Amino acid sequence: MIEVRKAINMRELAEIIFKDVTKSVQDYIEQYPDRNLDETQIVSRYAPSPTGFQHIGGIFAALVAQRIATQSGGVCFLRIEDTDQKREVDGAISDTIDTMHKYGIDFNEGMVDDVTSKGNYGPYKQSERKQIYHAFAKELVAKGLAYPCFATPEELDELRQQQVEQKITPGYYGKFAVYRNLSEQEAIQKIQQNIPYIIRLKSNGNPDKRVNFHDLIKGDISFPENNQDIVIIKGDGLPTYHFAHAVDDALMHTTHVTRGEEWLSSLPIHIQLFDMLGFKRPEFAHIPTIMKLEGNSKRKLSKRKDAESAVTYYEEQGYPVICVIEYLLNIINSSYEQWREQNSDCYKFNIELDKMSKSGALFDIVKLEDVSKEIISKMSADEMYDLYTKWAKQYDPQMYDLVTQNEKGIKMFFGIDKGTAKPRKDFAKWSDVKDKIVYLFDEFFDTEQENALANEKEIEILTKYIKVYNHNFANQEEWFNHLKDFAIGIGYCANRKEYKNNKDAYKGMVSDVATVIRVALTHRTNTPDLFVIMQILGEKKVKERLKKFATS
Ligand code: GLU
Numbered sequence: 001m002i003e004v005r006k007a008i009n010m011r012e013l014a015e016i017i018f019k020d021v022t023k024s025v026q027d028y029i030e031q032y033p034d035r036n037l038d039e040t041q042i043v044s045r046y047a048p049s050p051t052g053f054q055h056i057g058g059i060f061a062a063l064v065a066q067r068i069a070t071q072s073g074g075v076c077f078l079r080i081e082d083t084d085q086k087r088e089v090d091g092a093i094s095d096t097i098d099t100m101h102k103y104g105i106d107f108n109e110g111m112v113d114d115v116t117s118k119g120n121y122g123p124y125k126q127s128e129r130k131q132i133y134h135a136f137a138k139e140l141v142a143k144g145l146a147y148p149c150f151a152t153p154e155e156l157d158e159l160r161q162q163q164v165e166q167k168i169t170p171g172y173y174g175k176f177a178v179y180r181n182l183s184e185q186e187a188i189q190k191i192q193q194n195i196p197y198i199i200r201l202k203s204n205g206n207p208d209k210r211v212n213f214h215d216l217i218k219g220d221i222s223f224p225e226n227n228q229d230i231v232i233i234k235g236d237g238l239p240t241y242h243f244a245h246a247v248d249d250a251l252m253h254t255t256h257v258t259r260g261e262e263w264l265s266s267l268p269i270h271i272q273l274f275d276m277l278g279f280k281r282p283e284f285a286h287i288p289t290i291m292k293l294e295g296n297s298k299r300k301l302s303k304r305k306d307a308e309s310a311v312t313y314y315e316e317q318g319y320p321v322i323c324v325i326e327y328l329l330n331i332i333n334s335s336y337e338q339w340r341e342q343n344s345d346c347y348k349f350n351i352e353l354d355k356m357s358k359s360g361a362l363f364d365i366v367k368l369e370d371v372s373k374e375i376i377s378k379m380s381a382d383e384m385y386d387l388y389t390k391w392a393k394q395y396d397p398q399m400y401d402l403v404t405q406n407e408k409g410i411k412m413f414f415g416i417d418k419g420t421a422k423p424r425k426d427f428a429k430w431s432d433v434k435d436k437i438v439y440l441f442d443e444f445f446d447t448e449q450e451n452a453l454a455n456e457k458e459i460e461i462l463t464k465y466i467k468v469y470n471h472n473f474a475n476q477e478e479w480f481n482h483l484k485d486f487a488i489g490i491g492y493c494a495n496r497k498e499y500k501n502n503k504d505a506y507k508g509m510v511s512d513v514a515t516v517i518r519v520a521l522t523h524r525t526n527t528p529d530l531f532v533i534m535q536i537l538g539e540k541k542v543k544e545r546l547k548k549f550a551t552s
Contacts, residue, residue, distance in 0.1 A: 006144075006184075009183075009184035009185065010141065010142050010143070010144050010184055011142045012184065012188065013141060013142075013148075013184040013187055013188055014138045014139070014141040014142035015138075016188055016191055017138065017141060017148060017191065017199070018134050018135070018137065018138035018141070020131075020134070021131065021134045021135050021138050022131075023131065023135055024135060024139075025135050025136055025139045027135075028132055028135060028136075028251060029251075032120075032121050032251040032252065032253070034253060035075065035253045037074060037075070040072055040073075041072050041073050041074035041075075041255075042068050042069045042072040042074040042075075042255050042256050043069065043074050043075045043076075043077075043252070043253055043254050043255045043256070044065040044066070044068055044069040044074070044075075044076050044077075044254065044255070044256045044257075044258055045065060045076060045077045045078070045079050045110070045249070045252070045254055045257075046058075046061060046062040046065045046066070046076065046077075046078055046079075046100070046105075046107065047078075047079040047080075047081050047245065047248075047259070048080065048081065048096055049080075049081045049082060049084060050080055050082050050089060050092035050093050050096065051089060051092060052089030052090075052091070052092040052095065053303060053310065054095065054096065054099045054310065054311035054312065055301075055303060055309055055310065055311070056290060056301065056308065056309055056310070056311055056313075056314070056324075056363070057260065057289070057290045057301065057309075058096075058099075058311070059099070059100070059103050059105070059311060059324070059325075059328065060287065060290060060328050060331070060332075060361070061258065061259065061260060061287055062100055062103075062105050063103070063105060063325065063328055063329070063332070064258050064285070064287055064332060064351065064353075065256075065258045066105050066106075066107070067332075067349075067350075067351045068256060068258065068285075068351060068353065069108075069256075071350045071351070074255070075108045075109055076107055076108055076109075077107050077108060077109035077110035077119060077121070077124065077252065078096075078097065078100075078107040078109070078110030078111050078124065079110055079111075079124050079125075079126070079248060079252070080093055080096075080110075080111050080124060080125045080126065081126050081241065081244065081245070082125060082126055082127045083126045083127065083234075083238045083239055083240070083241065083244055084241075085127070085236075085238070090114075091114060092114075093111050093113065093114045093125075094113050094114050097111065097112065097113065099311055102315075102321055103311075103321055103324065103325055104321065104322075104325060104347060109121065109124070110122075110124040111124050111125060121251065121252040121253070126238075126239070126244050126248070127238070129244070129247075129248070130237060130238065130239075132247060132251070133233065133238075133239040133243060133244060133247055134233070134237075136243075136247050136277060137199050137232055137233050137239070137243070140201070140232070140276065140277070141199065144202065145201065145202050145204075145276050146199050146200060146201050146202055146232060147179065147180060147182070147187065147199070147200060147202055147229075148179070148182075148187050148190075148191065148197040148198070148199055148200075149172070149177075149179040149180075149197055149198050149199070149200045149229070149231075150179055150182075150187075150190050150195050150196070150197045151172070151178070151179060156172070159172070159176055163176070169207075171228045172200065172228060172229050173203065173227045173228045173229055174227060177200070177229045179200075180200070180202060180229060196235055197235075198231050198233060198234055198235050199231070199232050199233035200229040200230065200231055200232065201229055201230050201231075201232050201243075201272075201273070201276070202229060203226055203227050203228060203229050203230070203272065204272075204276070205225035205226040205227040205268070205272055206225050206227060207224040207225055207226075207227050208224070209224070209225045210222045210223065210224055210225065211223055211224070211225050211226075211268050211271055211272075213267065213271060213284070215264070215267075215284050215285060215286055216256070216283055216284065216285035216353040216354060217285045217286055217287065217288070217353050217354070217356045217358065218261075218264065218286055218358055219354075219358065221264075221267075223265075223267065223268045224268070225268055225272070226268040226269045226272050228269070230242055230269055232273075242266060242269050242270060242273060243273060245257075245270070246270060246273040246274055246277060246279065247277070249282055250274065250277065250279035250280070250282075254282050255282055255283060256282060256283045256284075256285060257282050257283070257284050257285070258285045258286075258287060258353075259284075259285075259286065259287065260286070260287055260289060261286040261287060261288055261289055262289065263286065264286045267284065267286075270284075285353045287356070287361075288356065288357055288358070288359060288360050288361040289301075289360050289361070290309075290331075290360070290361050290363045291360035291361065291362050291363065292306060292308075292362070292363050292364075293362060293364065298360055298362065300360075301363055308363070308365060316395060316431075317429045317430075317431050318388075318391045318395065318429040318430025318431045318432075318433075319368070319372055319428070319429045319430075320372065320375065320376065320387055320429075320430075322346065322375060323368070323371055323372035323375050323376070323428075323429075324368070325346060326340065326346050326371055326375060327367065327368045327371045327372070329346055329349055329351070330367070330371060331357075331361045331362070331363070332351050332356055332361075333349075333351050333352055333355050333356065334355075335352075335355065336349055368428075369428035369429075370428075372427075372428040372429060373425040373426075373427065373428045374425065376425075376427045376428070377423040377424060377425045377426075378423065380415075380418065381411045381412075381414035381415035381418055382411060384414040384427075385403075385407065385410060385411050385414055387430065388403065388410075388414075388430050388433055389403055389404055391430040392430065392433075395430075395431070396431075396434065399433070399434050402441050402443065403437075406440070406441075406536075409440065409536035409537075410437070410440075410536075412532055412535060412536050413437060413440065413528070413532065413533070413536055415532075416528040416529050416532050417528065417529070424528060426528070439521075439522040439523055439524065439527075440533070440536055440537065442541070445522075445523065445545075448523050457507065457508075457516075458516045458520075458549075458550075459550050460490070461490070461513050461516045461517070462516065462517070462520055462546050462547075462549055462550035463550050464486070464490055465486060465513075465517060465546060466543060466546045466547060466550070468482075468486055469542065469543060469546070470482060471534070471538075471539035471542065473531070475531070476529060476531040476532070479531045479534075480531070483510070483513065483514060483517070484510050486513070487510040487513040487514075488510065490507070490513075491506060491507040492506055492507055492508050492509060492510050492512065492513050493505075493506040493508070493509055493510065494509075494510045496509065514530070517530070517546070518530050519549070520545055520546050520548075520549035520550070521533065521534065521537065521542060521545050521546070
């Protein structure tokens with residue numbers, strides 16, 4: 001009899017708290033039926049908060065979620081977790097979608113811009129799901145599994161202080177959770193007196209017992225059960241992350257929750273929520289945090305301290321999107337590199353969660369540069385030209401103008417050594433290009449500080465070379481043979497050994513002559529194929545530069 005009375009009281013309390021709730025839990029369960037997928041098909045999601053900052057870790061997490069779903073023929077959706085409205089930034093959702101799209105990550109379902117979505121399991125923005133959360137919270141209150149808590153911030157502070165002083169686990173739990181045992185009548189009275197409250201879970205966990213689970217990345221893990229009466233609905237009526245994600249992932253039929261490892265320690269709460277709500281637990285995979293090496297120690301890539309934490313950094317620097325993705329795939333599974341040697345489309349790589357690093361994922365710009373150089377070295381000259389000019393148009397308009405006015409020459413330059421066994425690996429990003437090609441343009445070349453004035457030997461080489469200079473050789477070999485003959489003719493040696501044994505008989509080596517010409521034409525001792533550079537410059541400019549250097 002008492003129990004029946006109690007149940008009636010709990011239902012009444014739930015009705016009073018959630019008087020605006022019109023649909024039942026059952027209604028929602030029916031509204032979002034099982035997906036028409038078999039059990040090998042994964043449903044995953046990327047669930048960012050719209051803070052307006054795209055962290056490279058976001059691409060990393062989204063890539064993992066999207067890959068595991070796509071490679072299983074499943075579904076990956078985009079859910080916006082905007083229950084912390086203080087952190088929200090206008091336009092952040094579209095920005096997330098555009099950024100992900102640029103990196104080849106598209107979602108089958110979910111938000112498609114700031115306000116619209118596609119798919120049958122929406123709304124996909126948590127702020128629009130308040131009614132749903134309330135229906136589930138109401139059910140918990142009605143079952144005595146959640147309760148209104150009227151503790152003021154001051155009371156909570158005081159409690160915390162006492163707990164810290166007594167060196168006991170801080171929080172709202174057990175005997176400290178005073179409103180947990182308020183009778184329904186007392187609670188209703190307080191609500192009627194308009195005393196503010198939040199809704200807490202009535203935890204049934206015992207920290208002396210352990211909860212064991214298998215994380216798809218971290219492996220077997222065991223934690224004490226949660227006994228904290230965590231908040232599920234805040235004072236503003238919005239749910240906490242814990243509660244919202246459990247309701248969402250259950251109704252959206254997420255099979256795999258992939259998310260940052262900062263959530264790992266909350267997992268006992270989440271498992272408890274799934275259980276108390278009567279939901280099937282999804283699989284969890286906690287993705288390692290992106291770390292960076294500083295000195296000898298690793299630390300989290302920080303939004304404040306590290307420019308490379310922002311996705312925009314890679315765009316501004318001009319790392320081709322594909323290079324960043326391939327680099328991230330390398331971090332996800334170290335077997336990627338080997339796979340890539342036999343395959344070309346990185347989006348076909350099947351990632352394996354259990355092969356991911358269990359500790360932090362080390363982000364290393366030097367390694368990114370290596371990956372990137374490798375990929376750019378394999379691009380065709382046309383592809384490089386297209387990507388470079390697209391980048392330069394936005395980030396270096398002066399270079400854009402110069403390069404587009406010299407399309408043929410720049411393509412020749414980008415084409416140097418292409419298709420050979422050892423293509424040049426000069427560029428890791430488009431902002432590297434300028435420094436390597438500026439000398440092709442008088443605008444820069446003429447204003448460059450020359451290292452030293454030409455000495456007598458150099459003047460002799462250049463004045464004589466101008467006289468015999470022939471611009472019409474068919475290839476590098478013919479041109480070089482001519483240069484060699486010229487050098488020998490004016491007293492230079494073509495054979496290193498011979499030169500070493502007989503230094504006084506020569507003015508130097510043929511390579512010294514080539515270097516003088518290279519420096520005169522480019523102001524650099526090291527450049528790609530000089531023959532091609534001369535072709536790009538054209539006969540007139542070559543002669544002008546040789547002359548100018550000889551008379552400098
Ligand atoms: N909104 C959470 C975050 O941005 C996502 C966690 C999750 O994927 O469940 O960290």
